[in-house]
Every structure is written in C-alpha cells, then in structure tokens.
Amino acid sequence: MSMLRNLATSLINAQDERIITTLPKAKELRPFVERAITLSRHATNLEGDNREVQSVHLRRQAAGFFHSGNRQQKVSTGKRGQERAPRTAGVLALRRLFDELGERFKDRPGGYTRIIKLGRRDGDNAELAIIELVDNRREREAAESSSKRAKDATSGKKKTAKASKEVEKTHSRRGGQKADKTFEKEETTKARGRGKPPTDDTLEDQKPKGGRRAKKTESTAAEKDTEK
Numbered sequence: 082m083s084m085l086r087n088l089a090t091s092l093i094n095a096q097d098e099r100i101i102t103t104l105p106k107a108k109e110l111r112p113f114v115e116r117a118i119t120l121s122r123h124a125t126n127l128e129g130d131n132r133e134v135q136s137v138h139l140r141r142q143a144a145g146f147f148h149s150g151n152r153q154q155k156v157s158t159g160k161r162g163q164e165r166a167p168r169t170a171g172v173l174a175l176r177r178l179f180d181e182l183g184e185r186f187k188d189r190p191g192g193y194t195r196i197i198k199l200g201r202r203d204g205d206n207a208e209l210a211i212i213e214l215v216d217n218r219r220e221r222e223a224a225e226s227s228s229k230r231a232k233d234a235t236s237g238k239k240k241t242a243k244a245s246k247e248v249e250k251t252h253s254r255r256g257g258q259k260a261d262k263t264f265e266k267e268e269t270t271k272a273r274g275r276g277k278p279p280t281d282d283t284l285e286d287q288k289p290k291g292g293r294r295a296k297k298t299e300s301t302a303a304e305k306d307t308e309k
Contacts, residue, residue: 083148086171088149089114092194093174093182093211098214107196108214117146118193121183140179147171185216 088110102110110133120143124136149169186193192215199209 085110085113086146086148088119089117090170092214093178097213097219098217099211101199101209101211104196104198104208107210108291110212111196113146115191115193117178118182118186119191121179122186122189124179125183125187134277140175142149144171144175147174161275166256182214186254189216190275283289 084106088102088106092098092110092114120139125138127135148169182193193213195213196303197211197213199211201207202209
C-alpha cells in the first residue's frame with residue numbers, strides 16, 4: 082500500500098503527468114489512482130446546499146490514497162511561533178487532484194490513465210511501461226497544432242480558389258493588379274514578329290554585332306569563299 086501511495090503521488094505531481102515503472106506495478110497502480118480521481122470528479126459535480134460538507138468528506142476519503150502531510154508535525158526546535166516545514170508531496174497531490182484534475186475529468190466516466198509498454202529492461206529483464214494521465218498537456222498542444230494546420234490548409238485552399246477565379250476573369254496566367262502589369266502589350270507582340278512579318282531592318286538587327294568572336298566568324302567565312 083505504501084508503494085502504491087508513492088506511485089500515485091509521483092504520477093499526480095509529475096510535470097508531464099507520466100511516470101515510468103514496471104508493467105506489473107503500472108497495472109496495480111491504474112485502478113488505485115483512478116478511484117482517487119473518481120472521488121475528485123464526484124466532488125466537482127456536487128450540487129445542493131450540502132455540497133461543501135460532501136466535498137470535505139470526499140476529500141478525506143481521497144487522502145487515504147496518498148501519504149499524510151505534516152499536520153501533526155512538532156516544531157523541530159521547540160520554539161513557539163516557528164514556521165513549520167513545507168508540506169509533503171501527498172498534500173500537494175491531493176490539492177491538485179481536487180483543484181485541477183477533478184475539473185478536467187468532470188464529464189469523463191472513467192479511463193483516466195493509459196499504459197504504454199516500453200519493452201524489457203537491461204539487467205533484470207523486467208518489462209517496463211509508461212503510465213500517464215489522458216488529456217495531458219502534450220496531447221492538448223498536439224491537438225491545437227493539428228487544428229491550426231488544418232485551418233491554415235483551409236485558408237490556403239480559399240486563396241487558391243480566389244486566384245483561379247481572378248485568372249478566369251482576366252484571361253491571364255496571374256490575376257489581380259500584377260497581371261495587368263505583366264500582360265504583354267500589342268506593340269511588344271508585333272515587335273517580336275507575331276503581329277506582322279519581319280522586315281529587313283528587323284533581320285539586320287538580329288545579326289551578331291561586334292566583339293572578338295564575331296570578327297573571327299567573319300574571317301572564317303571569307304576564307305571559305307576564297308577556297309571555293
């Protein structure tokens with residue numbers, strides 16, 4: 082019983098709300114700690130004028146699942162007015178159980194913990210496992226991040242649909258004001274030879290001009306004519 086109380090205290094007070102222990106201990110701890118969580122859930126759902134009295138009764142029942150605090154601890158120096166030592170982890174676990182976990186699992190009828198097998202331990206070959214509380218902080222953060230990604234994906238689809246509608250309206254590859262700026266003018270199309278056949282001046286402009294390589298090409302052509 083002392084071992085189960087220590088494990089329950091460690092699980093409730095753990096920052097990640099999970100502990101690693103052997104699989105048989107985890108299986109024994111699961112129903113033990115879930116009974117304490119059920120008491121806190123009942124205390125949260127109390128109604129009526131007698132609610133405070135019943136809540137105190139449930140809290141006293143749940144205190145039996147943890148080690149007691151320093152309520153009857155004597156002053157170490159024997160002096161009057163001396164501050165007592167800090168409360169033990171069992172009192173903190175009981176406080177967190179009724180202040181936080183009872184509200185979290187208020188609408189959950191059971192199954193407050195989860196056991197995950199880790200394999201066997203080196204040395205004594207004992208089978209290890211993780212026992213953790215469901216709906217913990219890591220799960221909530223993962224759910225929030227997944228919902229945020231889904232929201233971003235939905236907004237991206239809306240933007241894509243809006244852009245496609247603008248493309249249909251403007252008959253261009255891109256919609257909006259930027260498409261008007263990049264749209265090719267009629268003079269540019271004609272200058273590139275699409276609107277009318279090229280003239281002699283255009284062909285003359287397309288010839289290679291200047292440079293060392295151009296002169297070498299001209300001299301090579303002259304040599305070929307001489308050989309012929």
